[in-house]
Ligand code: GLU
C-alpha cells in the first residue's frame with residue numbers, strides 16, 4: 441500500500457424533488473476535485489418518488505438512464521457547530537446529463553429558465569420564503585401564542601438555528617413563536633435568483649437537522665391535525681429593473697401597486713387555481729386552504745389582508761424609501777411544494793400577466809368569506825381549489841401553465857400527484873395529517 445490513508449468527512453450532494461424532499465449522495469469532502477467537476481450519479485426515475493418512497497408508475501424512465509448531480513459551488517453549506525454531531529456539509533446541485541448539459545426535468549433548472557425569461561423582460565425578482573413549522577418535545581400543553589415563554593422554552597434551539605442559518609448565508613431576519621400550538625416561524629432577508637429557493641431548502645434542512653440534534657419533533661406539514669392551525673410558506677417578492685431600481689411601487693395608484701407589478705400580480709391571480717397544484721401540491725395542503733385560517737382560500741389581491749391569496753405588504757416608514765420595502769406576499773404555498781417550482785411558476789405567471797397587459801386585480805380589503813357571492817364575483821375573488829384533485833384538474837385545463845414545463849417533467853408531476861390523490865382517497869383527515877406530518 442502506498443501513502444497514508446486519512447480519515448474522511450462526508451459532503452452530501454443534493455437535489456430537491458417534486459415532493460420537496462431533499463435527497464442525494466455523499467462523497468469525501470476532500471475529494472472535491474472529483475465531485476465538483478463530475479458530480480455524483482443520479483437516476484431519472486428518482487424524480488417520480490412520492491412522499492412515501494413509492495415510485496409513481498408509469499413514469500417516462502422506468503429503470504433506464506443515468507444522470508449526475510452537479511454541485512453549484514455558490515450553494516455550499518458547512519455548519520460546524522451541531523450539538524453532538526459531526527459538522528453538516530452539503531452542496532445543492534443541478535441535475536445534469538452525463539455530458540454536463542442541464543437535464544430538462546431538473547426543478548432547479550426550471551427556476552433558472554424562468555429567471556432568464558424575467559431578465560429578458562428587463563426585470564429581476566427580489567424574494568424570500570417565510571416558513572412556519574411545529575416543534576414539540578412531546579409536551580401536550582403549549583405555551584401561549586406569540587409568548588415569551590413559547591420562545592424561551594425552545595432555547596437554545598432557536599438561537600442555534602438562527603446562527604446556523606446565518607453561517608449558511610440565509611440571512612435570517614425574524615424568529616418567532618407563532619399563533620399555533622408549538623408553532624414557530626423564521627423569515628429571511630430577500631435575495632435574488634436561485635439563492636431564494638436554495639435558502640428555502642437550507643432553512644428546512646437546518647431546522648430538521650437541529651431539531652433532531654436537540655431531540656425535538658419538527659414538522660413543516662401544512663396541517664398537523666384537521667382542526668389545528670396550519671403551517672404556511674409565504675413568499676414575499678418585489679421587482680427591480682435591470683439597473684436595480686425598485687419598480688413595484690407607485691404611490692399614485694391603488695394600493696401603491698405600480699403598473700408593472702399590477703400586471704405581474706394579475707398574471708398570478710389569473711392562474712391561481714392551476715398554481716395551487718404546484719404551490720400547495722399535497723392532499724393535506726387543502727385542509728389548510730380553508731376560509732378563516734389566514735391561509736388564504738380565495739384567488740384575489742388584498743391590501744394588507746391575510747385572507748387574500750396575494751397580499752400587499754408595506755414596511756414601516758422608518759425602513760426608509762417605501763419603494764424598496766414594498767412587496768407582495770403569495771400565501772397559498774406550503775412546505776410540501778418544491779421551492780424551485782414555486783418560484784419559477786410565480787415568475788412565469790407574472791410574466792404572462794405582463795405580456796398580456798392584464799389590468800391590476802381589484803383590491804379586496806375585507807375577508808372574502810364575509811362577502812356575498814355577488815360581491816365576490818364583482819371583485820373576481822374565486823374560491824381556490826378545495827382538493828388536490830381539483831387543483832390538478834385546474835392545472836391540466838390551463839394550457840399556459842402546462843406550457844411552462846418540459847413534457848416529461850409535467851407527466852412525472854401528474855403521475856406522482858395522482859398517486860398521492862389515490863392514496864389519500866382511503867384516508868380520514870386525521871390519518872392524512874398523521875401520514876404527511878411524519879414525512880414533512
Ligand atoms: N399560519 C397561517 C398559514 O397557514 C399564516 C399566519 C400568518 O402568519 O399570517 O398560512
Ligand code: MG
Nearest residue numbers: 572618625672
Ligand atoms: Mg406566520
